[in-house]
Amino acid sequence: xxxxxxxxxxxxxxxxxxxxxxxxxxxxxxxxxxxxxxxxxxxxxxxxxxxxxxxxxxxxxxxxxxxxxxxxxxxxxxxxxxxxxxxxxxxxxxxxxxxxxxxxxxxxxxxxxxxxxxxxxxxxxxxxxxxxxxxxxxxxxxxxxxxxxxxxxxxxxxxxxxxxxxxxxxxxxxxxxxxxxxxxxxxxxxxxxxxxxxxxxxxxxxxxxxxxxxxxxxxxxxxxxxxxxxxxxxxxxxxxxxxxxxxxxxxxxxxxxxxxxxxxxxxxxxxxxxxxxxxxxxxxxxxxxxxxxxxxxxxxxxxxxxxxxxxxxxxxxxxxxxxxxxxxxxxx
Amino acid sequence: xxxxxxxxxxxxxxxxxxxxxxxxxxxxxxxxxxxxxxxxxxxxxxxxxxxxxxxxxxxxxxxxxxxxxxxxxxxxxxxxxxxxxxxxxxxxxxxxxxxxxxxxxxxxxxxxxxxxxxxxxxxxxxxxxxxxxxxxxxxxxxxxxxxxxxxxxxxxxxxxxxxxxxxxxxxxxxxxxxxxxxxxxxxxxxxxxxxxxxxxxxxxxxxxxxxxxxxxxxxxxxxxxxxxxxxxxxxxxxxxxxxxxxxxxxxxxxxxxxxxxxxxxxxxxxxxxxxxxxxxx
Numbered sequence: 001x002x003x004x005x006x007x008x009x010x011x012x013x014x015x016x017x018x019x020x021x022x023x024x025x026x027x028x029x030x031x032x033x034x035x036x037x038x039x040x041x042x043x044x045x046x047x048x049x050x051x052x053x054x055x056x057x058x059x060x061x062x063x064x065x066x067x068x069x070x071x072x073x074x075x076x077x078x079x080x081x082x083x084x085x086x087x088x089x090x091x092x093x094x095x096x097x098x099x100x101x102x103x104x105x106x107x108x109x110x111x112x113x114x115x116x117x118x119x120x121x122x123x124x125x126x127x128x129x130x131x132x133x134x135x136x137x138x139x140x141x142x143x144x145x146x147x148x149x150x151x152x153x154x155x156x157x158x159x160x161x162x163x164x165x166x167x168x169x170x171x172x173x174x175x176x177x178x179x180x181x182x183x184x185x186x187x188x189x190x191x192x193x194x195x196x197x198x199x200x201x202x203x204x205x206x207x208x209x210x211x212x213x214x215x216x217x218x219x220x221x222x223x224x225x226x227x228x229x230x231x232x233x234x235x236x237x238x239x240x241x242x243x244x245x246x247x248x249x250x251x252x253x254x255x256x257x258x259x260x261x262x263x264x265x266x267x268x269x270x271x272x273x274x275x276x277x278x279x280x281x282x283x284x285x286x287x288x289x290x291x292x293x294x295x296x297x298x299x300x301x302x303x304x305x306x307x308x309x310x311x312x313x314x315x316x317x318x319x320x321x322x323x324x325x326x327x328x329x330x331x332x
Numbered sequence: 333x334x335x336x337x338x339x340x341x342x343x344x345x346x347x348x349x350x351x352x353x354x355x356x357x358x359x360x361x362x363x364x365x366x367x368x369x370x371x372x373x374x375x376x377x378x379x380x381x382x383x384x385x386x387x388x389x390x391x392x393x394x395x396x397x398x399x400x401x402x403x404x405x406x407x408x409x410x411x412x413x414x415x416x417x418x419x420x421x422x423x424x425x426x427x428x429x430x431x432x433x434x435x436x437x438x439x440x441x442x443x444x445x446x447x448x449x450x451x452x453x454x455x456x457x458x459x460x461x462x463x464x465x466x467x468x469x470x471x472x473x474x475x476x477x478x479x480x481x482x483x484x485x486x487x488x489x490x491x492x493x494x495x496x497x498x499x500x501x502x503x504x505x506x507x508x509x510x511x512x513x514x515x516x517x518x519x520x521x522x523x524x525x526x527x528x529x530x531x532x533x534x535x536x537x538x539x540x541x542x543x544x545x546x547x548x549x550x551x552x553x554x555x556x557x558x559x560x561x562x563x564x565x566x567x568x569x570x571x572x573x574x575x576x577x578x579x580x581x582x583x584x585x586x587x588x589x590x591x592x593x594x595x596x597x598x599x600x601x602x603x604x605x606x607x608x609x610x611x612x613x
Contacts, residue, residue, distance in 0.1 A: 046434065046435060046436075048430075048434065048515045049430045049433070049434025049435065049436050050430070050434075050436060051430075052426040052427065052429055052430030052434065052515070053426070053427045053430035053431060053436065053442070055422065055423045055426060055427065056423040056424060056426065056427030056486060056490060057427070057442075059423055059479075059482055059483070059486060060446070060449065060483070060486060060487070062464070063461060063464065063479060063480070063482060063483045064449050064452065064457065064483045064487075066460070066464070067457045067458075067459070067460035067461045067464060068452055068456070068457060068460075070459075070460035070463070071456045071457060071459055071460050074459060074460065127350060128350060128354060130347075130350075131346070131347040131350035131351060131354075132347075134343060134344065134347040136344055136347060136348070138351070139347075139351075142351050142354075142355075144598050144599070145359065146354060146358060146359075147594070147598070147601065148358075148359070148362065148591060148594060149358050149362075151540050151590045151591065151593075151594045152362075152544070152586075152587045152590050152591065153540075153543060153544030153546075153561075153562055153586055153587070153590065154544055154546065155544065155546055155562040155565055155566050155586070156365075156544075156562075156565065156583045156586045156587050158566075158569075159365070159565060159569045159579060159580075159583045160361040160362065160364070160365045160583065161361065162569060163364075163365065163368065163576060163579070163580070164361060164364065168377075168379050169376055169377055169379045169576070171364055171381075174379055174381060205357065205358060205361070208358075209354075209358060213601075236339070237339065237343060259450065262450045262451055263450070266452075266453050266454055266455075268454065268455055268547055269546045269547060272546075273546065273566055286453075287453060287454070287455045290453070290455040290456065291455045291547075294455070294458075294459055295550075295551060300459050303455075303456075303459060304456060304459055307453050307455060307456025307459070308456065310453040310455075310456065311451065311452060311453055311456065314451045314453075315451065318448075318451060
């Protein structure tokens with residue numbers, strides 16, 4: 001049984017370093033400046049630095065920042081695709097939203113879906129990474145093919161699952177029928193009761209291998225000596241996982257969860273392509289509702305106002321996350 | 333048998349169980365769509381898993397490639413994804429290098445800002461983006477789609493590359509600077525060769541994002557001039573009478589390029605993520 005003291009040193013050693021050594025979380029290293037590689041640029045070279053970042057900054061300002069600000073402005077107008085003229089309507093869009101049942105339903109679905117998807121991805125990703133960490137025959141091949149689902153277009157993923165979910169000819173129903181579960185067969189994306197859970201399966205299909213590979217990479221950065229020391233103390237597999245592995249990959253978990261909360265909450269194409277938000281709004285989420293309001297009902301102003309609500313929700317999440325992160329960092 | 337080796341056997345069995353379930357869940361759907369793409373329409377509709385041999389055919393592929401406009405959309409996708417990859421690499425390599433090596437005023441704010449763009453709902457951004465592209469008269473133009481897709485790619489790509497550059501010792505730059513090279517020479521001849529695996533992963537990322545994009549294309553493309561395969565396979569699979577064999581063939585052709593590229597960078601994809609970590613300890 002390792003001493004509590006040992007965990008904290010292990011945690012610190014990895015906590016401090018891992019940020020620097022892994023590609024993904026590197027954006028967060030602005031926090032511990034002391035670890036950074038100082039390059040000592042000369043004054044004459046300062047201008048070159050600005051020139052280097054100029055193209056990226058211009059593109060992002062023109063196609064991300066400006067659209068964002070413009071979008072915030074549209075939220076207070078009755079702008080439509082059909083009409084060039086528009087006027088400011090104050091808070092009318094927000095009043096409409098308040099009494100729009102589909103908005104509230106979509107909001108609830110969005111939060112539910114994001115929570116379910118991210119929690120399941122995290123748990124399954126950890127299980128997958130733990131399995132891949134074992135040095136067993138065939139594992140290298142498995143590791144090399146498993147991330148394939150992450151690279152194929154979402155539109156293709158949706159078609160695969162749509163096809164498998166078909167009532168008569170879909171593989172899922174064929175298998176169910178062959179094991180004697182014929183009475184529960186259905187078009188899985190067409191039944192309001194199961195369509196949303198089915199969408200969760202699509203998200204998991206795409207991202208769990210990515211979690212697994214990322215966690216595995218972080219696990220491999222943990223020095224073997226920590227595990228050996230724990231083994232001498234007689235710690236079992238579970239104890240080692242809880243006291244060494246989890247603290248060791250803490251930063252990777254934080255980064256993956258943060259990114260995927262944002263990505264899942266903002267994700268549009270899975271649901272739009274699979275169900276369009278149906279049947280009868282059973283899978284409608286905010287991004288899909290905003291898209292349909294903009295491009296199918298042409299209500300850009302109203303859509304923009306719902307988009308700002310999405311942004312506010314994510315900002316609240318982000319602020320809370322930063323608070324927790326800072327508290328965690330200062331406690332360590 | 334000692335408890336230690338029993339424990340080891342249990343862990344091995346559990347690991348293989350995870351592997352088998354993963355293969356069924358993550359790989360089988362891809363195998364199934366490839367399998368379906370070689371079956372006749374009638375065969376698919378029998379609902380049988382293993383049909384007689386004479387029900388296998390190449391007809392789905394020949395129809396998709398010769399009767400429909402699919403090759404044209406495939407080419408559109410290829411052109412758009414290639415340009416997006418090139419442009420985004422130029423912007424993000426320079427930007428990430430600048431952020432990694434130079435003293436830039438407000439750098440931390442900029443870095444946080446780039447990360448914060450991941451928070452912006454894309455469905456909100458595309459409303460004004462549509463109007464920007466419209467006012468530049470770039471609707472339904474390849475370059476309009478490209479500019480729109482850049483915003484999907486750039487933030488994450490800069491982030492990846494900056495991380496990669498941060499791990500390359502600054503001594504390399506310094507010795508090259510003493511030799512009298514300018515910043516472009518240093519970047520091209522000193523940094524990029526060392527960062528090649530990271531750059532390859534970044535290029536792969538932008539190609540795959542552009543290739544799979546539906547959101548941007550769906551609002552900026554208005555005709556077959558700029559329509560990409562993601563639009564087309566969606567249309568095929570949303571028609572009233574779905575010809576699953578052909579849909580499957582079109583889907584396979586959509587997947588193949590990404591899987592091919594993936595097989596090239598696959599070892600680097602993992603290596604690109606783990607190399608730094610392994611080097612450190």
